[in-house]
Amino acid sequence: MERDEVLPVLYDLAVTIGSEISVKPLLTRTLQRLLYHTSFSAGFICLDVPECADADGEIEVRLDAVVGDFDLLGLIGRPVVLPCALLSHLAGRETDQAALLSSLRCTLTQYKSFLRLPLGQGGVIVLLAAEIPETTLPLTTMLQPVLEHLAKAIVLCRNNEAYTSGLLAQRYKLEEVFESSYSGVMITDAQANIVETNPAFTRITGFSPEEVRGRDPRMLSSGLHDHGFYSEMWNGILKDGHWEGEVLNRRKTGEVYPCWLTINQVRDKAGELLNYVGMISDISQRKEAEAQIHQLAFYDSLTGLPNRRLLVERLLQSFSQGARNGRHGAVLLLDLDGFKAINDTKGLETGDQLLVETGKRLKDCVSDGDTVARLGGDEFVVVLDALSERTEEAAAQADKAAELIRVELSRPYQLDGHVIHTTPSIGVVLFRGHQQSLDDVLKHVDAAMYQAKKAGRNTIRFYDPEMQAAMEARADLEEDLRHALELNQLQLYFQVQVDSRSRPLGAEALLRWQHPERGLISPASFIPLAEETGLIVPIGQWVLRSACEQLKRWQHDAVLRDLTVAVNVSARQFRQPDFVIQVQRDLIGSGAKPSMLKLELTESTVLENVEDTIARMGELKLLGLSFSMDDFGTGYSSLQYLKRLPLDQIKIDQSFVRDIASDPNDAAIVQTIIAMSEVLGLNVIAEGVETEDQREFLDRRGCHAFQGFLFGRPLPLREFEAQLKV
Numbered sequence: 001m002e003r004d005e006v007l008p009v010l011y012d013l014a015v016t017i018g019s020e021i022s023v024k025p026l027l028t029r030t031l032q033r034l035l036y037h038t039s040f041s042a043g044f045i046c047l048d049v050p051e052c053a054d055a056d057g058e059i060e061v062r063l064d065a066v067v068g069d070f071d072l073l074g075l076i077g078r079p080v081v082l083p084c085a086l087l088s089h090l091a092g093r094e095t096d097q098a099a100l101l102s103s104l105r106c107t108l109t110q111y112k113s114f115l116r117l118p119l120g121q122g123g124v125i126v127l128l129a130a131e132i133p134e135t136t137l138p139l140t141t142m143l144q145p146v147l148e149h150l151a152k153a154i155v156l157c158r159n160n161e162a163y164t165s166g167l168l169a170q171r172y173k174l175e176e177v178f179e180s181s182y183s184g185v186m187i188t189d190a191q192a193n194i195v196e197t198n199p200a201f202t203r204i205t206g207f208s209p210e211e212v213r214g215r216d217p218r219m220l221s222s223g224l225h226d227h228g229f230y231s232e233m234w235n236g237i238l239k240d241g242h243w244e245g246e247v248l249n250r251r252k253t254g255e256v257y258p259c260w261l262t263i264n265q266v267r268d269k270a271g272e273l274l275n276y277v278g279m280i281s282d283i284s285q286r287k288e289a290e291a292q293i294h295q296l297a298f299y300d301s302l303t304g305l306p307n308r309r310l311l312v313e314r315l316l317q318s319f320s321q322g323a324r325n326g327r328h329g330a331v332l333l334l335d336l337d338g339f340k341a342i343n344d345t346k347g348l349e350t351g352d353q354l355l356v357e358t359g360k361r362l363k364d365c366v367s368d369g370d371t372v373a374r375l376g377g378d379e380f381v382v383v384l385d386a387l388s389e390r391t392e393e394a395a396a397q398a399d400k401a402a403e404l405i406r407v408e409l410s411r412p413y414q415l416d417g418h419v420i421h422t423t424p425s426i427g428v429v430l431f432r433g434h435q436q437s438l439d440d441v442l443k444h445v446d447a448a449m450y451q452a453k454k455a456g457r458n459t460i461r462f463y464d465p466e467m468q469a470a471m472e473a474r475a476d477l478e479e480d481l482r483h484a485l486e487l488n489q490l491q492l493y494f495q496v497q498v499d500s501r502s503r504p505l506g507a508e509a510l511l512r513w514q515h516p517e518r519g520l521i522s523p524a525s526f527i528p529l530a531e532e533t534g535l536i537v538p539i540g541q542w543v544l545r546s547a548c549e550q551l552k553r554w555q556h557d558a559v560l561r562d563l564t565v566a567v568n569v570s571a572r573q574f575r576q577p578d579f580v581i582q583v584q585r586d587l588i589g590s591g592a593k594p595s596m597l598k599l600e601l602t603e604s605t606v607l608e609n610v611e612d613t614i615a616r617m618g619e620l621k622l623l624g625l626s627f628s629m630d631d632f633g634t635g636y637s638s639l640q641y642l643k644r645l646p647l648d649q650i651k652i653d654q655s656f657v658r659d660i661a662s663d664p665n666d667a668a669i670v671q672t673i674i675a676m677s678e679v680l681g682l683n684v685i686a687e688g689v690e691t692e693d694q695r696e697f698l699d700r701r702g703c704h705a706f707q708g709f710l711f712g713r714p715l716p717l718r719e720f721e722a723q724l725k726v
């Protein structure tokens with residue numbers, strides 16, 4: 001070996017020594033490297049050489065490591081008797097190396113020379129060669145730094161192993177628990193290098209004990225936590241001796257999994273740190289179950305979109321976000337026009353597909369951060385965040401998004417061979433921070449959507465406060481209407497119907513609501529509300545019963561006994577399954593003459609279900625009453641069905657009567673209606689007659705019955721009676 005080759009050799013040796021953590025491999029590897037770099041062919045190491053009493057004598061030692069000699073190899077760990085002069089230079093004078101070696105009984109190889117390298121604390125390395133090596137270098141001196149390094153490494157490794165074996169002894173009792181534990185257990189030394197793992201650890205991580213022994217537990221990490229996460233973990237361990245928490249680790253297969261990691265320090269009685277014990281519980285299954293439950297609880301199963309519950313959560317988040325950054329957000333509520341019809345005609349499956357496809361299109365219309373939720377049925381909600389701080393601009397942005405959605409959802413859908421056309425009605429409401437409550441926002445957007453529907457569908461409508469005021473008034477009115485009947489606030493007014501000579505023929509019963517604060521409320525304002533809420537049913541029953549009772553009372557009055565009473569019947573009331581029976585009961589109960597009772601139906605009521613209408617009217621007619629077709633001309637007047645209905649009278653709507661003298665169109669319509677009723681054998685009456693001109697015009701054209709302010713306004717009972725008795 002030349003001088004300039006020395007440094008790399010030292011370096012190699014130092015690295016070899018530094019990379020071992022247990023004594024045995026440390027010694028063996030060091031020996032191997034020494035032999036490799038020198039011309040010695042074998043060597044051994046004894047770590048604990050006792051003092052030599054007799055320099056020329058022999059001594060019993062234990063071989064801790066052997067390389068290059070098969071005979072010696074077999075003796076590792078066992079006592080061997082060697083010459084003192086071979087092991088310790090302090091032992092005596094330099095003897096002839098070859099002679100000394102020839103006396104070795106423990107090997108058959110004839111060695112001629114040796115090199116003794118002292119290790120300190122009674123240890124020695126002996127290198128053996130069959131020839132006298134030719135080296136110009138003082139090897140002992142040269143290797144001195146490495147040998148010192150090795151001596152220290154040996155001490156460290158021995159300590160290490162002592163701790164470990166101590167721990168293992170301690171653990172012996174816990175062996176069974178360790179082996180059978182469901183949690184993965186990993187024990188490290190004080191430097192946090194893995195010493196031992198249990199079967200569950202292998203099951204969870206995929207690494208066998210051999211693969212991890214001596215390695216840093218960092219090899220298990222997923223790389224998904226940042227530096228701060230681990231420094232916090234270590235701070236906890238060093239401060240409290242304990243840390244636990246959820247960690248994302250990576251299995252040998254590369255799969256990342258969540259686990260619950262508990263780390264404890266183990267110290268000996270003196271407080272010296274011995275080990276760390278880590279327990280790993282794989283919680284991926286629990287997490288999966290949690291995720292599944294979360295999915296069920298917060299997502300719609302058909303479309304996979306967030307459901308109402310998650311929507312509420314997201315909205316509250318958006319409110320908070322808006323409160324922080326001052327920006328507006330928007331909620332869009334949309335409903336597919338005619339979805340029910342598609343469901344009914346094309347089948348539920350197609351309906352479902354349409355909803356799924358709608359969800360997809362909606363998601364494509366918005367950015368990733370925006371929420372698209374399904375409320376159920378064909379109702380979807382989109383939440384837009386981070387719109388402008390300025391209201392008008394935010395409204396424009398929301399409008400643009402809504403328009404994009406409107407166009408996208410109006411494109412035909414190709415579903416299972418069907419081409420489906422639908423359009424959305426979209427309600428929009430802006431919000432900013434917590435200015436409005438969640439309830440209000442949802443209520444407002446509902447109102448806006450309803451407006452969009454009313455505006456003819458395929459439309460976008462913004463919620464505005466005026467609209468809200470109207471909605472609230474409506475809600476109040478509804479609440480009051482619920483109690484109107486029991487509080488006796490409803491009243492019947494009567495408006496006279498006359499013939500060509502202005503003689504009374506009958507009266508129309510018209511409902512009035514005497515509201516304690518609002519005064520007299522017209523039926524035009526509350527009948528639609530009553531229809532929507534279903535309150536029309538009890539109200540209508542009351543009207544019918546009251547009218548019948550009135551008829552009965554008039555029967556005893558010479559002036560009034562020939563008056564018919566016309567009662568308006570709403571669609572919902574007419575469709576009640578027991579409507580016919582109710583009418584019968586009212587007639588019988590009151591004792592009124594059925595021929596004096598006239599029921600007014602509108603075209604839309606009649607048309608809702610023509611067959612049922614015909615059947616029902618037929619039954620009612622058997623009771624002896626008659627029918628008038630109210631507001632005639634405003635609907636789909638068609639001879640087709642008129643012919644089939646058992647009607648008695650047609651009532652020309654007041655809108656035609658109003659301009660009858662000035663609008664030739666209206667005049668023509670009225671004339672046609674009159675002609676038609678003649679053909680059908682029906683009598684005809686005109687309502688809303690206010691002027692003599694109108695009366696005359698109608699009379700000349702063949703309409704000889706009239707109702708209108710010209711003859712009398714709707715009046716309360718007493719006034720009506722008084723009017724007829726003058």
Ligand code: C2E
Pocket residue numbers: 495509510511522523524527540543568569570600630631654687688689690707708709710714
């Ligand atoms: P309708 O059945 O067409 O009743 C005629 C309406 O025209 C009445 O309005 C009446 O006051 C009004 N009217 C009568 N003559 C004239 C006139 O010369 N000029 C003008 N401008 N108007 C005239 P009212 O009483 O406000 O009732 C409105 C509607 O409310 C009724 O229209 C009817 O559809 C409904 N309604 C009234 N009472 C009841 C009821 O008891 N049950 C049901 N279901 N609906 C009712």
Ligand code: MG
Pocket residue numbers: 508568600630
């Ligand atoms: Mg009427």
Ligand code: MG
Pocket residue numbers: 630631651653654687
């Ligand atoms: Mg009418």
